[in-house]
Structures are given as C-alpha cells and as structure tokens.
Amino acid sequence: xxxRPVVEAAVRQVLEVLDHLRxxxxxxxxxxxxxxxxxDRDLLxxxxxxxxxxxxxxxxxxxxxxxxxxxGGALGERQPDAEHGARGDExxxxxxxxxxxxxxxxxxxxxxxLADAPGRRHRARPRRVLYSAPDERTRVPVYSHSRLSSYEKxxxxxxxxxxxxxKRDVQSIExxxxxxxxxxxxxxxxxxxxxxxxxxxxxxxxxQRRWRENWSEKITIVKTEYTADxxxxxxxxxxxxxxxxxxxxxxxxTLGLEDRIELSLDPAGRYQLQGYIDRLARAGNGVYEIHDYxxxxxxxxxxxDLRKDRQLTLYQMAVEKRFPDARDIRLVWHYLAFDQRLTxxxxxxxxxxxxxxxxxxxxxxxxxxxxxxxxxxxxxxCEYRGICPVQxxxxxxxxxxxxxxxxxxGVRLVDRLAELLSRRGSVEKEIARVEEAILAYSEREKxxxxxxxxxxxxxxxxxxxxRRIALALHKPEQIGLFD
Numbered sequence: 001x002x003x004r005p006v007v008e009a010a011v012r013q014v015l016e017v018l019d020h021l022r023x024x025x026x027x028x029x030x031x032x033x034x035x036x037x038x039x040d041r042d043l044l045x046x047x048x049x050x051x052x053x054x055x056x057x058x059x060x061x062x063x064x065x066x067x068x069x070x071x072g073g074a075l076g077e078r079q080p081d082a083e084h085g086a087r088g089d090e091x092x093x094x095x096x097x098x099x100x101x102x103x104x105x106x107x108x109x110x111x112x113x114l115a116d117a118p119g120r121r122h123r124a125r126p127r128r129v130l131y132s133a134p135d136e137r138t139r140v141p142v143y144s145h146s147r148l149s150s151y152e153k154x155x156x157x158x159x160x161x162x163x164x165x166x167k168r169d170v171q172s173i174e175x176x177x178x179x180x181x182x183x184x185x186x187x188x189x190x191x192x193x194x195x196x197x198x199x200x201x202x203x204x205x206x207x208q209r210r211w212r213e214n215w216s217e218k219i220t221i222v223k224t225e226y227t228a229d230x231x232x233x234x235x236x237x238x239x240x241x242x243x244x245x246x247x248x249x250x251x252x253x254t255l256g257l258e259d260r261i262e263l264s265l266d267p268a269g270r271y272q273l274q275g276y277i278d279r280l281a282r283a284g285n286g287v288y289e290i291h292d293y294x295x296x297x298x299x300x301x302x303x304x305d306l307r308k309d310r311q312l313t314l315y316q317m318a319v320e321k322r323f324p325d326a327r328d329i330r331l332v333w334h335y336l337a338f339d340q341r342l343t344x345x346x347x348x349x350x351x352x353x354x355x356x357x358x359x360x361x362x363x364x365x366x367x368x369x370x371x372x373x374x375x376x377x378x379x380x381x382c383e384y385r386g387i388c389p390v391q392x393x394x395x396x397x398x399x400x401x402x403x404x405x406x407x408x409x410g411v412r413l414v415d416r417l418a419e420l421l422s423r424r425g426s427v428e429k430e431i432a433r434v435e436e437a438i439l440a441y442s443e444r445e446k447x448x449x450x451x452x453x454x455x456x457x458x459x460x461x462x463x464x465x466x467r468r469i470a471l472a473l474h475k476p477e478q479i480g481l482f483d
Contacts, residue, residue: 159371238336261318
C-alpha cells in the first residue's frame with residue numbers, strides 16, 4: 001500500500017488535465033465560438049478521452065446499489081456506505097490502477113504513473129495516442145453570419161469576442177426581449193409539430209414568465225427614455241400580432257426549429273460555416289421556406305437591402321445541400337414590430353456571388369494582423385465599451401457624479417484644449433496683421449532681420465507674395481542688446 005499515495009497523486013494530475021480538456025472541447029463546440037471543426041471520429045475519441053475511465057463511464061450491467069444508493073458512477077458521485085466504503089473504493093482503485101487505467105475501455109495509458117509506483121515492475125510499451133488537439137497550422141476555422149458581421153461592424157470587437165474570447169456578462173434589452181419572443185414562437189411551433197396548438201394566452205404567459213425568470217440588473221438599456229416595461233410590451237405586441245395574423249398556422253410543414261446547419265463553401269472544406277435557422281418549413285412539393293424573426297429595427301428594409309442579406313442566402317445553400325429535391329427556396333423575414341412579412345428569392349448567380357464574397361471576407365479576416373476599433377452609432381450597444389480605447393473614458397465619466405466628472409484629469413485637459421482652440425481664430429487674425437506690418441517695414445527699411453526685446457524676426461527670401469517670417473529667441477550673446 002506504500003505506493004498508493006504516489007499513484008493517487010498521479011491520477012489526480014491526470015484528472016486535472018482531463019477536466020481542463022473537457023472544458024476546452026465544450027468551448028470549441030459552442031455556437032459562434034467554434035475555432036475548429038472536428039469530424040465524427042475526432043468527436044468520438046474526444047468524448048472517450050473527456051469522459052473516459054477515470055471519470056467512471058458506465059458500462060452495461062455495472063451499476064450496483066448498496067443500501068438503496070447507486071454505486072459505481074462518476075468519480076465525484078461515488079458515495080459508498082460505511083461498511084463497504086473504504087474497502088470498496090480501494091478495490092475499485094486497484095482494478096483501474098493495476099494497468100494504469102481500465103483495459104477494457106482505455107483511451108489513455110500512462111506508463112509513467114506505473115513506473116513511479118514502488119514495487120511495481122513495468123515493461124514499457126509503445127505509447128498509443130488516440131486523440132490529440134489539432135495543430136494550430138491545421139485548424140479549420142468555423143465561421144457564422146454573426147461572427148462575420150462582428151468583424152464588419154468593428155474588427156476590435158471581433159478580436160475581443162472570437163480571438164481573445166473575452167466574455168462580458170452584459171446583454172442589451174433589445175437582445176433580451178428578442179430572445180424571449182423567439183422562445184415563445186419556438187414553443188408555438190414545437191407544440192404544432194405534436195398536433196397541439198397553444199393558445200395566445202398560454203404563449204403570453206410563457207413570455208412573461210421567462211422575462212421574470214431571466215431578468216437581471218446586467219441587462220442594459222441604452223435608450224434611457226424607455227423603460228424595461230416599454231420593451232416588454234413591445235415583445236407582447238409582436239406575439240399578439242403574429243398569432244392573429246397566422247392562426248391556425250397551417251402554412252406549411254415545419255421541418256426544424258432553431259435548426260443547426262453546417263456548410264462548406266469550397267470542395268476542400270477550408271471555409272466552414274454554421275448557423276441556426278429560426279424555422280425551416282416545407283410549403284409544397286420541392287418548395288422550402290427559411291423563416292427569420294426580427295423584433296428590432298427602426299424601419300423596414302427595402303428590396304435591395306433584402307437582396308444583400310448574407311445570412312439567409314448562406315442558409316439557402318445549406319438547405320439545397322440537405323434537400324436535393326429543393327427546386328424553390330423562399331427567404332422569409334418576419335418584422336414582428338411592424339407586423340410585416342417580407343420575402344425574397346435568390347438566383348443561382350446571386351448565391352454564387354454571396355459565396356465568393358463570403359470566402360473573400362474570411363480570407364481578409366484570416367490575413368488580418370491588426371484589429372482597429374471602428375467607431376459608429378452601434379458602439380453604444382457594444383459589450384466591450386469598458387475596455388475599448390474609443391469608449392473606455394466615456395464609460396468611466398458617465399458613471400461619475402457631477403463634481404467628480406469636472407475634476408477628472410481627462411475632462412479638464414479636453415476642456416482646456418477646447419478653450420485654447422476657441423481663442424486661436426482671433427489670435428491668428430492678429431498674427432496675420434502683424435506679419436503684414438513686419439513685411440512692409442522690412443521692405444521699406446531694406447532690413448531682412450528685425451530685433452525685438454527678446455526675439456528676432458527673420459524675413460525669409462522669396463517672391464513678394466510668398467515671403468515667410470521666422471521668429472526666434474535672441475542668441476545668448478545678444479540678450480541685453482537693447483538694455
């Protein structure tokens with residue numbers, strides 16, 4: 001038993017590595033934050049590694065109960081009773097440790113662990129590597145419309161969000177309200193897929209309940225003339241208008257809700273995209289509709305604006321690959337605040353143009369070395385204002401009391417500069433008049449250097465209309481010349 005502490009310490013180190021890797025793998029698979037695309041084999045191996053033998057993955061028929069409690073689960077779940085606890089854990093530990101890990105389901109072997117155990121003779125075996133993280137040079141970036149839009153809106157925001165992965169625990173009221181509306185509409189269509197139609201009152205009750213449950217002080221309201229209740233009522237109006245417009249909701253067969261799509265823009269698979277379709281429906285034989293719900297916006301887009309829309313065009317490409325029978329794909333935008341349904345379609349030429357433009361944008365992003373801030377009206381809604389060099393000081397002084405605001409060094413310096421610049425106009429006019437007088441005096445007296453009490457004015461040679469005056473302090477030996 002004297003070797004057990006050494007082995008236990010080594011096992012704990014491996015568990016820490018696995019736990020860290022598990023977080024990394026899950027992070028890699030998040031929407032819009034995915035940096036690498038893993039194929040099915042990679043995912044299987046990663047899953048085995050992350051949820052492998054040290055984490056107690058269940059095998060068929062191996063769950064047992066003692067005293068009404070389940071035993072033999074994940075390492076953190078084992079709670080043996082007092083009678084069998086210590087011995088049971090010891091036996092289970094040695095079943096795993098006798099060969100490093102469980103032979104029947106091992107994806108990770110550690111001869112180094114065994115070599116450190118006193119009294120244990122171990123014959124080194126070739127190291128098996130079943131999974132390794134992708135090399136940075138072979139990583140395949142996975143983009144989404146929102147990720148591409150982030151770069152277009154502000155390269156620095158893109159860097160903070162997708163490269164530095166800085167998470168900011170704030171959310172705009174517009175995004176919060178939109179999410180609650182989407183949840184209610186998803187509930188409506190999921191019920192319809194099960195031949196049940198939720199009532200309008202039921203959807204509104206769900207909307208209000210989710211609003212209360214998810215509300216927090218970290219939700220920001222940029223347009224301070226409106227309150228949270230104003231936005232809540234807008235969301236309710238969106239749901240009421242939609243329900244009354246489309247009831248009994250028999251315009252097509254819903255195929256997917258929040259449907260995840262994956263798309264490769266090139267045969268080699270170098271340009272990968274992913275996204276989520278709010279609702280995918282079949283409207284007839286070979287006719288498909290891609291629905292997108294909008295809760296914001298101060299105005300409706302024009303037809304030209306719709307044709308420039310990249311998001312639903314990319315989704316169309318994915319739907320065409322998934323459904324070979326698709327001969328007509330309609331792009332449908334529901335501007336809920338206006339109770340308007342806008343539709344558009346793409347020609348093959350337009351789809352190809354969007355594909356090339358998207359590839360070009362991805363190339364630009366991949367080649368970018370600097371990510372400068374891009375100031376716009378959207379900065380007010382950016383979650384990174386507090387660390388952005390363009391917005392950082394503004395955020396700081398916005399939170400100050402009036403007396404603190406006036407004493408801020410940055411505020412005082414800017415105010416001083418503004419004061420001096422406001423006086424520069426009148427001073428420059430006076431300077432111009434004096435320079436004209438000096439030039440006239442120099443011409444009349446035939447003197448190119450004029451001396452004052454502390455400075456010397458030197459008239460530079462040149463055409464009469466293009467002569468300049470250089471003003472300088474007296475040389476040390478000249479000081480006191482006119483005393």
